[in-house]
Structures are given as structure tokens and as C-alpha cells.
Amino acid sequence: MLIEERIEVVKNNIEQSAKLSGRTSKDISLIAVSKTIDIETVKEVHKLGINDFGENKPQELRDKIPEIPEASWHMIGRLQSNKIKYVVGKTKLIQSVDNLELMQKINDFAIKTGVVQDILIQVNMSKEIQKAGIDENDIDRILLEACSMKNIKVKGLMTIGSAFMTEYELEKMFEKCNNIFVDKKQKKYDNIDMEYLSMGMSGDYMTAIRCGSNMVRIGSGIFGPRNYNI
Ligand SMILES: *Cc1c(COP(=O)(O)O)cnc(C)c1O
Numbered sequence: 001m002l003i004e005e006r007i008e009v010v011k012n013n014i015e016q017s018a019k020l021s022g023r024t025s026k027d028i029s030l031i032a033v034s035k036t037i038d039i040e041t042v043k044e045v046h047k048l049g050i051n052d053f054g055e056n057k058p059q060e061l062r063d064k065i066p067e068i069p070e071a072s073w074h075m076i077g078r079l080q081s082n083k084i085k086y087v088v089g090k091t092k093l094i095q096s097v098d099n100l101e102l103m104q105k106i107n108d109f110a111i112k113t114g115v116v117q118d119i120l121i122q123v124n125m126s127k128e129i130q131k132a133g134i135d136e137n138d139i140d141r142i143l144l145e146a147c148s149m150k151n152i153k154v155k156g157l158m159t160i161g162s163a164f165m166t167e168y169e170l171e172k173m174f175e176k177c178n179n180i181f182v183d184k185k186q187k188k189y190d191n192i193d194m195e196y197l198s199m200g201m202s203g204d205y206m207t208a209i210r211c212g213s214n215m216v217r218i219g220s221g222i223f224g225p226r227n228y229n230i
Helices: 003-020 039-047 058-067 081-086 100-113 136-146 167-187 205-210
Strands: 029-033 052-055 072-075 093-097 117-123 152-159 192-198 215-218
Touching: 003 029, 003 039, 003 205, 039 058, 052 058, 058 072, 058 081, 081 100, 093 100, 093 152, 093 192, 100 117, 100 136, 100 152, 117 136, 136 152, 136 167, 152 167, 167 192, 167 205, 192 215, 205 215
Parallel strands: 029 052, 029 215, 052 072, 072 093, 093 117, 117 152, 152 192
Antiparallel strands: none
């Protein structure tokens, strides 16, 4: 299939799933996950009207952002504190903030460089030990800490589904994350604006949208299979 055909399929699926939860595709942000994809292909997809791209390696963001500076870039992978200089002030969202120390260091670097960085808190809903993300019971604690960090802004939550779950288990997990998202949104913490619930990848975005997601991260569903799986 051509990339433009894949994009059409994804957009149609987003529209259908959004309808099933009383929304339209305008309510859902589509992030094309361009990790490992060469920049010429990413440029082609950008020309086809996709404006948001996700990467899981800070160095790849460092190299790709200057090639398409007008696009919005998202950090979606594990972030070591010595690499935050590549992403703070350069990305629309750092979606993978999963510990207090990292959040503090992002805030420190943002202060130093005079920017305000939007972030999402990554939650490990599937509780797989190899997965990044904070425990759902620690969300309140990290949000309270974020209230006083003036150079970051928490814009929502991010979670990753599990390849080992049945459709039913995935649904339950996404619904639970949506409930947490709605609950935190209603609490109106200082400095926190719960706008995005980032959940859903190529294999499970339709389920995620039906369960309340408003931001999906699609890699292979747009670019085709990756050469190596990371
Ligand atoms: C790779 C990746 C995606 C996209 O995966 P696909 O299955 O190719 O859609 C989404 N989110 C994160 C955090 C990823 O690392």
C-alpha cells in the first residue's frame, strides 16, 4: 500500500472510532511516529498534510527537527537526563515523563533556557515491569510536585497498551486511564491543564479512541513495517 493510502485508512478509522464515542476526527490528534524512518519519507508525509511527528530517541529528534522545523515534534520514548537538551524547548510535547527527577531536570533546563515546556505524564497502566511509566497510584504525587514547577506545564497523560492483552483487557485498561484523566482534569490543579490523553498505537488506536483517547501515536500504520522493532 502507498503511504497516502495508509493515511486515508488511518483517518477513516479515526473518524469511525471518534463517532462511536460521540466525537469527530477533529477531536483526535494524530501523531505520525517516524522513529527509524528516513527524513525524505517523513518530509513526504509532512507534505501530505501530517504536521505532528513522534520520535523515541532524543538524538533522532535533534537531527530531524531542523529538517522540518515547521512541524510539531513529540518525544515519546525513554529520556535520560543528559539528553534533555535535545528536546526541551524544541518539542511540542515530551510525552514520556515518568519520574519526578526527570520532571525536575526538564524544569531546571527550561528555566535556564527561558522556555516553558509542555509535558505528559506517562503512566504504566499495564503494569508490565519492562514498560516505562509511573504507577497510577503515584499520579497525584507527581501532579502536586508539578504545580510549583513554573517552566513546565502538564498537559495530560500518556500510556501504552500491551501486546499481550485481549481486546477486552485493553478496553478495560484504556477506560481506566480515561477515568483517571477525567478525574485529574476535574481537580484543576495549579499549572496543570489536562488537555491530552495520548493512548493508542497502530494495533490498538481504534479501541483507545472508543475509550476516550484524544491523541494517537501511529507508526507502522502510516509508514509501513519498520526494519527493526523499537
Ligand atoms: C513506536 C511507538 C509507537 C508507534 O508504534 P506502531 O505500533 O508502529 O504504531 C507509539 N508509541 C510509542 C511510545 C512508541 O514507542
